[in-house]
Amino acid sequence: MTKPKLYLFTISHYCEKACWGLEYLGVDYEPVVVMPGEHITIAKQHGLKRGSVPYLVDGDHVVQGSDQILKWAEARSTNGKSLDCDNPEAVEMEQRIDHLVGVHVRRHYYSEALVEHSSTVRPVFMRGLSLPNRIKLWLAWSVIRSKMIEGMDLGKEQGIESGNIVVAQLDWLDSLLADGRQFLLGGAQPSVVDFSAASLLAPYVSPPEHSLAQVITLPPRLSEQVAVWRTRPTLQHVLSMYKAFR
Numbered sequence: 263m264t265k266p267k268l269y270l271f272t273i274s275h276y277c278e279k280a281c282w283g284l285e286y287l288g289v290d291y292e293p294v295v296v297m298p299g300e301h302i303t304i305a306k307q308h309g310l311k312r313g314s315v316p317y318l319v320d321g322d323h324v325v326q327g328s329d330q331i332l333k334w335a336e337a338r339s340t341n342g343k344s345l346d347c348d349n350p351e352a353v354e355m356e357q358r359i360d361h362l363v364g365v366h367v368r369r370h371y372y373s374e375a376l377v378e379h380s381s382t383v384r385p386v387f388m389r390g391l392s393l394p395n396r397i398k399l400w401l402a403w404s405v406i407r408s409k410m411i412e413g414m415d416l417g418k419e420q421g422i423e424s425g426n427i428v429v430a431q432l433d434w435l436d437s438l439l440a441d442g443r444q445f446l447l448g449g450a451q452p453s454v455v456d457f458s459a460a461s462l463l464a465p466y467v468s469p470p471e472h473s474l475a476q477v478i479t480l481p482p483r484l485s486e487q488v489a490v491w492r493t494r495p496t497l498q499h500v501l502s503m504y505k506a507f508r
């Protein structure tokens with residue numbers, strides 16, 4: 263039987279969330295690393311309107327978005343584990359984390375890394391690509407970089423703005439953990455809320471169990487800022503989630 267294919271960018275924290283969830287739920291898949299641009303062509307070939315990764319193709323069935331992929335995977339869990347993907351409270355928290363933490367951690371990072379230190383970003387995109395695609399990416403890098411800067415509205419001020427949005431979400435997540443709960447939803451097992459927060463915040467703390475821990479270099483201002491945040495309960499929770507479950 264052919265495995266479902268998960269199309270992804272190595273650097274994407276949403277793709278990390280999908281991979282981690284699939285593995286936690288015991289759902290086998292084949293990761294397919296794509297290059298920016300190619301992700302849109304392949305998505306269209308599968309009838310998707312938007313190119314955004316991750317998307318998963320299982321025969322004729324296509325599922326796009328880390329949230330939908332985890333929901334799909336939970337229904338196919340082979341080990342009896344669940345992520346509470348059908349719990350409305352969990353879904354609401356997941357959406358908040360995806361849209362505010364996911365988007366703004368990414369903009370916070372790229373606003374400095376891609377704008378001022380783009381040679382540290384390119385090798386991360388190249389990991390896992392075929393040799394011809396690595397060459398293509400190398401040649402197309404300045405165009406890809408410009409499109410990303412425009413598409414995500416990156417820049418110094420924008421980076422500061424996104425950093426402030428993340429801080430407000432860290433305040434919220436810290437307040438949830440303040441009653442001593444082990445997991446963000448309050449149960450005895452991790453849920454999709456923990457998986458979302460952990461994978462989307464991981465770039466700030468580089469957990470040793472993360473496949474990019476030795477690969478991503480944080481740019482200097484961001485590095486200084488997140489060093490101060492590292493002791494926050496939520497970022498400690500990210501590290502514990504990786505240690506226990508990744």
Ligand SMILES: N[C@@H](CCC(=O)N[C@@H](CS)C(=O)NCC(=O)O)C(=O)O
Pocket residue numbers: 271274275276277313314315316326327328329360
């Ligand atoms: N909410 C979506 C966000 C996915 C997303 O923003 N993917 C980015 C990579 S981090 C992407 O594919 N960007 C390129 C594009 O949208 O064409 C999810 O959870 O999967």
